[in-house]
Amino acid sequence: QRTILSTLSMNDFEIVRQIGKGKYGHVYLAIYKASGYIVALKILLKQELQHEKLLKQLKREVEIQGNLDHPNILKLYGSFQDDNHIVMILEFAQYGTLYDFLKRSQRITEGRSARYIAQIVRALQFIHQKHIIHRDIKPENLLVGRNGEIKLADFGWATYAPDLSSTPLTTVCGTLDYLAPEMVRRLPYNENVDVWALGILCYELLVGVPPFEAIGFHETCRRIVCDNVNIPDHVSSEARNFILMVLQKIPFCRPSLEDILNHPWIRMHNSMTTP
Numbered sequence: 001q002r003t004i005l006s007t008l009s010m011n012d013f014e015i016v017r018q019i020g021k022g023k024y025g026h027v028y029l030a031i032y033k034a035s036g037y038i039v040a041l042k043i044l045l046k047q048e049l050q051h052e053k054l055l056k057q058l059k060r061e062v063e064i065q066g067n068l069d070h071p072n073i074l075k076l077y078g079s080f081q082d083d084n085h086i087v088m089i090l091e092f093a094q095y096g097t098l099y100d101f102l103k104r105s106q107r108i109t110e111g112r113s114a115r116y117i118a119q120i121v122r123a124l125q126f127i128h129q130k131h132i133i134h135r136d137i138k139p140e141n142l143l144v145g146r147n148g149e150i151k152l153a154d155f156g157w158a159t160y161a162p163d164l165s166s167t168p169l170t171t172v173c174g175t176l177d178y179l180a181p182e183m184v185r186r187l188p189y190n191e192n193v194d195v196w197a198l199g200i201l202c203y204e205l206l207v208g209v210p211p212f213e214a215i216g217f218h219e220t221c222r223r224i225v226c227d228n229v230n231i232p233d234h235v236s237s238e239a240r241n242f243i244l245m246v247l248q249k250i251p252f253c254r255p256s257l258e259d260i261l262n263h264p265w266i267r268m269h270n271s272m273t274t275p
């Protein structure tokens with residue numbers, strides 16, 4: 001229902017309460033007065049978006065996420081601005097971020113992890129087909145919907161995958177623990193950085209901490225590039241095999257998203273879903 005966004009303003013919404021703090025702004029639970037529809041408003045203060053790089057990033061976030069319609073991707077209904085704010089109107093995710101969920105429940109079961117991973121893979125298939133790379137997959141950017149489904153959110157770092165005609169991507173971005181080795185080494189990279197981050201996420205869901213966590217930036221970077229993954233004994237052999245298959249240091253040695261969905265560990269926990 002694409003509303004004529006130019007007419008929207010803050011007083012079309014009733015702010016209920018703050019539900020989260022992002023890097024550059026706060027997220028609020030709000031009600032669209034005209035229909036009573038519950039939404040999340042991501043409100044950014046213009047004066048905090050001083051340098052135009054952030055504005056460019058925000059425009060790209062709205063442009064990219066606004067055109068994605070998938071059950072595992074958080075919907076962006078639209079955006080508007082007034083004198084001091086830029087506001088993004090987002091789908092409200094009933095159960096918050098996976099990060100908070102993990103904090104509350106330490107580790108989660110292998111079954112639930114495998115079901116989350118499968119849903120994120122379907123979201124990644126959807127955006128990679130459009131040559132979009134998310135570049136910042138991590139528990140803080142994954143939200144849990146009303147039926148426990150995962151929603152990929154925060155396309156602030158999303159960009160278009162390079163093709164032969166464009167200059168290679170080398171911007172280092174995302175969150176340190178989730179950076180792919182090729183990013184740490186400032187080598188050109190592509191969609192495979194999202195596959196790597198999926199492996200890091202899977203490890204963190206099962207173990208409770210990311211695999212290359214260390215004290216300090218440099219040691220973490222060294223571990224990402226050089227160290228093998230150390231998987232604790234409580235992790236099943238299928239999950240171990242899955243993590244080792246995904247966390248390949250060399251990008252093109254990583255499995256495709258389709259290979260991931262066909263892995264035994266994913267299949268054994270996602271059998272009832274459609275093939």
Ligand SMILES: Clc1cnc2c(Nc3ccc(N4CCOCC4)cc3)nc(-c3cccnc3)cn12
Pocket residue numbers: 019020021022027040042090091092093094095096097143153
């Ligand atoms: Cl965008 C967007 C859409 N929906 C949300 C959302 N939803 C949400 C639901 C429920 C609870 N509560 C559940 C009961 O315990 C108290 C928290 C929080 C957030 N949170 C964030 C967010 C962002 C940053 C930090 N932390 C949360 C961003 N969101």
